[in-house]
Amino acid sequence: MLCVPQLESAEAIAAAPAILAVDGVDAVFVGSADLALSLGDPGRVPALVDEALAAGAAAGKPCGLATITPEQAAGAVRRGARFLLVGNDAGMLARTASGVAGAVRKEVASDG
Structure with a gap:
């Protein structure tokens, strides 16, 4: 069993080092879309994602990200990022x- 909390707010990103230090937490996953919604400012997302990635690296634990395309x-x-969600069921079904x-x-x- 893995414990992988999702980071979906600026407060969660700021708390990432503490979250990653909790015994039993194996990794974290950044929910970028929910993060953007919580911020109301998608332009801040890349910097916060980098902050989460750095926290994971510093803790020696993987940080995962959601992507849509192979390029992303x-x-x-x-x-x-150490693990990925590439696409989702709705997007894959639509394509x-x-x-x-x-x-x-x-x-x-x-x-004809």
Whole structure:
């Protein structure tokens, strides 16, 4: 069993070193979208994410990030993320449905 608290506010990011020091906490995960919503200022998110990544590195525990694209995932790893969420169920379902619909349109058009 793993204990991975989510950091979704500026207060949680500031408390990351203390959270990571709690016995039994194995890692932290930054919920960037919820963090942006809690801040009301998405421009502050990158600096706070970097702060969380640094706290994880200093504690010797992994910090994870959510990404959408392979490019974002690679960037997150370069920044120091140790584990990733790449996409989510709703986004993957939407992309797959769009691809299937496009393929059907193409087939119908070629039957012309």
